[in-house]
Amino acid sequence: MAKIAFILLCHKDPDAIIRQALSLTAVGDYMSIHFDASAPKAAYDKIRSALKDNPNVTFSKKRIRCGWGEWSLVQATLYAVEAAVDAFPRATHFYMLSGDCMAIKSAEYAHEFLDKREVDYIESYDYFKSDWIKTGWKEERLIYRHIFNERTQKKLFYGMFEFQKRLGLTRKVPDDLEIMIGSQWWCLRRRTVEWILDFTKKRPDVMRFFRTTWIPDETFFQTLVRHLVPEKEIECRTLTFLMFTDYGMPVVFYNDHYDMLLSQDFLFARKISPAARDMKRRLGVLYSTEGVNFQISNEGRSLFKFLSGKGRIGRRFAPRFWETESSLGRERELLIVVCKKWHVAKRLLDRIRQMTNIPCIEYLFNEEQTALPDLGGIQTTLGKRHRHRRALMRMLFDYYDTDKLVVCIDPGNLDLLEDFCRDRATTRVLEIECQFSDEYMIGHAMRVGLAGDQTPQETLNRLLPTIRNDILHESDRIRDAEFEHYMRIRETETPEVNAETLEAFLTVPHDQAIEIARSPYLFAD
Structure with missing residues (x-):
């Protein structure tokens, strides 16, 4: 037997x-x-x-x-x-x-x-x-040697591949x-x-x-x-x-x-x-x-192919309506980092990757070139990502085989935050409060097309207060939304204080949170 x-x-x-x-x-x-x-x-x-x-x-x-x-x-x-x-x-x-x-x-x-x-x-x-x-x-x-992880060390993984390929x-x-x-x-x-x-x-x-x-x-x-x-x-x-x-x-x-x-x-x-x-x-x-x-009838695969091909949403063996549009999954945790200074949020995510096993994805709803796996085309354009936001996020959870995922979102995307925070999944929002110098604000105005190299200084002087108030207004709207799991770290706070917030946000041990909060040059421009 x-x-x-x-x-x-x-x-x-x-x-x-x-x-x-x-x-x-x-x-x-x-x-x-x-x-x-x-x-x-x-x-x-x-x-x-x-x-x-x-x-x-x-x-x-x-x-x-x-x-x-x-x-x-x-x-x-x-x-x-x-x-x-x-x-x-x-x-x-x-x-x-x-x-x-x-x-x-x-x-x-x-x-x-x-x-x-x-x-x-x-x-x-x-x-x-x-x-x-x-x-x-x-x-x-x-035929090539792969010693780095494609998901957590993407740059090293593909860099080593290209190096070997060039040298044969x-x-x-x-x-x-x-x-x-x-x-x-x-x-x-x-x-x-x-x-x-x-x-x-x-x-x-x-x-x-x-x-x-x-x-x-x-x-x-x-x-x-x-x-x-x-x-x-x-x-x-x-x-x-x-x-x-x-x-x-x-x-x-x-x-x-x-x-x-x-x-x-x-x-x-x-x-x-x-x-x-x-x-x-x-x-x-x-x-x-x-x-x-x-x-034994063994009809599972043929039934799935037939019914899913018909697109009968909610019918047996086909994607259910709550699977396709409603929920990321009650057992999952979506951790959203919100920051106007994208480079600061990206540095934080790099440190989280180094210190934890949590998959991290940068501004996937704001930058077309954000590194994403092939998910059948749903990830190819910003428009598709926004339209199918929950399906995209659910597929990312499945792709990384994880119940916890960190993403970055610009504070101007309040509609995304509201949508994800209404989900059955546990959604935590971490806002990074940064200081904005005039030099940074001028650079930001140029990046978003509000100013150019030839814009007179007088125009910039009139424009800067408006841009600064707009950034503050985005932050105020997020706080006014009163999300259940809203947290904030500040550039002006000590790493020890910020570590307490990061510990609660990531649910990691305090020593890991301290290491992340002490990331060198985290807030540098």
């Missing part, structure tokens, strides 16, 4: 992780957990404390900080797999999961399913011949490997996992290669399984049901998807909405239930 050791990579929501572990181990299966080292220590301690007496749960012996597209995701997986192999000698299969996955079949069904065939379940398509990568880089992921510093793929690509959600037999761990010790050249490839979690296990396991023992599919929208974002499942998910030819589903509490409760109970007869 199959015994599954679940490999869980997670970084948030400790209560959900505890429930998931208790549900999946209640019938004798196992779980090995890697909890991201960048997450709060208190959250990790809570998970350890709640599961310490569960003999079917183990933890990675080492925790590391994980970043999207980095080798760290593969390394974290290997740490969790090593812990599972050592702790659970009776485990026959190792199943890769995330905190957003839930079982859509019973343990009884899953064990019988795995016992039927002696194969590994993993997507592994030819990297160069398949069309698994729809757009963007392909060969560049492999390419490298060869290891000669004996045929690079494969596919979903990271696999289910492998114990023998295969042991072969992989043994391979990682014997082939440091291959490990060096993958450590500096981009998005190796889509290629590392996929390549090694094909290299080590006979083709007839590989089923090229994932056992986790997931779909993507036309924007490349994962489809999120809600309460009324329960029956549809159970009828799919998969063992797990991803992503289950945090708001789908009733479905999570039902799925949690389902895994331990015996004697359930599942009618």
